Amino acid sequence: MIEKKSPLLLEPFVADYLWGGSKLIKEWGKDPLKTKIAETWELSAYPNKESIVCSGPLSGKSISSLIKSHPAIFGSKIKDYLEFPLLIKMIDAEQNLSIQVHPSDYYATKYEGQLGKSEIWYIAEAYEGAAIYLGFNKKVSKEEIVERINNYTLLEVLNKVPVKKGDVIVVKPGTVHALLRGLVVIEIQENSNLTYRLYDYGRRDSSGKERELHIDKALDVINTKKFDNSKINSSVILQKDSYDSVRLLDENEYFYAIEINMKQTMKIHCKNSFISLTLVEGEGEFSSGERINKGNTFLLSADTEYSIINTGNELNFKAIAVTLGKNMEEKIDVLFGN
Structure with missing residues (x-):
């Protein structure tokens, strides 16, 4: 649990x-x-x-x-x-x-x-x-x-x-x-x-x-x-469908960084490390009620699943998520909703 x-x-x-x-x-x-x-x-x-x-x-x-x-x-x-x-x-x-x-x-x-x-x-x-x-x-x-x-x-x-x-x-x-x-x-x-x-x-x-x-x-x-x-610009698409995507920005000994594009809802989780989440476009809200505005950075706890809703009308929720890079077999897990 x-x-x-x-x-x-x-x-x-x-x-x-x-x-x-x-x-x-x-x-x-x-x-x-x-x-x-x-x-x-x-x-x-x-x-x-x-x-x-x-x-x-x-x-x-x-x-x-x-x-x-x-x-x-x-x-x-x-x-x-x-x-x-x-x-x-x-x-x-x-x-x-x-x-x-x-x-x-x-x-x-x-x-x-x-x-x-x-x-x-x-x-x-x-x-x-x-x-x-x-x-x-x-x-x-x-x-x-x-x-x-x-x-x-x-x-x-x-x-x-x-x-x-x-x-x-x-x-x-x-x-x-x-x-x-x-x-x-x-x-x-x-x-x-x-x-x-x-x-x-x-x-x-x-x-x-x-x-x-x-x-x-x-x-x-x-x-x-x-x-x-x-x-230059050698980033890799990790997940993609009609509206949602996850792009790997870079990974090295110190960090693992992704860009998340989300249309409606998502769950985000990392088993063995914290996540830093910075919103770069749109707006959103955690299921627990905390508002997410452009420019906000949140510290998300390890081994904890967070649900996020896009509240930005027609704008996609776009965020940069970063965690540790060394010996990370299980990295950031993103699950998009409907």
Whole structure:
């Protein structure tokens, strides 16, 4: 018998940087007291930047405190990790983000004392003509990279990739990358805050200083080969009928992520791990009465079946569901109703 537990609505940690905008406030239901938000940390146990339960009897508890006080919520598979492995963000790129690169676990644990950063981007919104930088458009040397940083021509050798709503981009450690203006992105990543900024267009911060670069560390970890564009958008349809579908976005050691499109009703369950559920289109309601609005992220307990109804009239209920990735023989189970 599956134990019934209430879905837990999460309040994210909110951060603003010079490239952020107002879309997360106006269109995604984030902090109305802010005028700009660059990103929200929807599911986070990162120190001093945690998401907090904001519904039910566990309201006010952080993810890290929940792991200690209510470990059953997270399931048995969390024990396979030395620390909480996931970080899920929403990002509003009103302006271009810096050209950056993330280290591997090996480099990060050796030199930084924390995890490296593998991540994926789910493009939730995109202006017409929106794009990203992902890798180089030719093989380059580290000497050429430094020269181009110094003479402001680095962008000429970056691989610019057009993107649209619904695209999925896998960003591996060592791959130079940047989100460009006009994108709202769900970022699913390892629980790390390590970013080595390689180039920032000469921009200055609020105090008038050029933003810090981390060129030496970036060069230590960067992949200088030409990027293979055939590896972009390689997501797989797992379930599909006339109205409903499940699409695998990515799976790796740290996470397993799917996109769910639902017309009427569904049941969702994961035996050995929690699920993070973020609504990206439409609206819905749990059978227990909790409303689900665009931009909400809920923590769903392991080994618990949740029923969800689409209340968005003609709009499909579209959500991103994420669970753990390591040794997960039984992943997220989605059963659609009529």
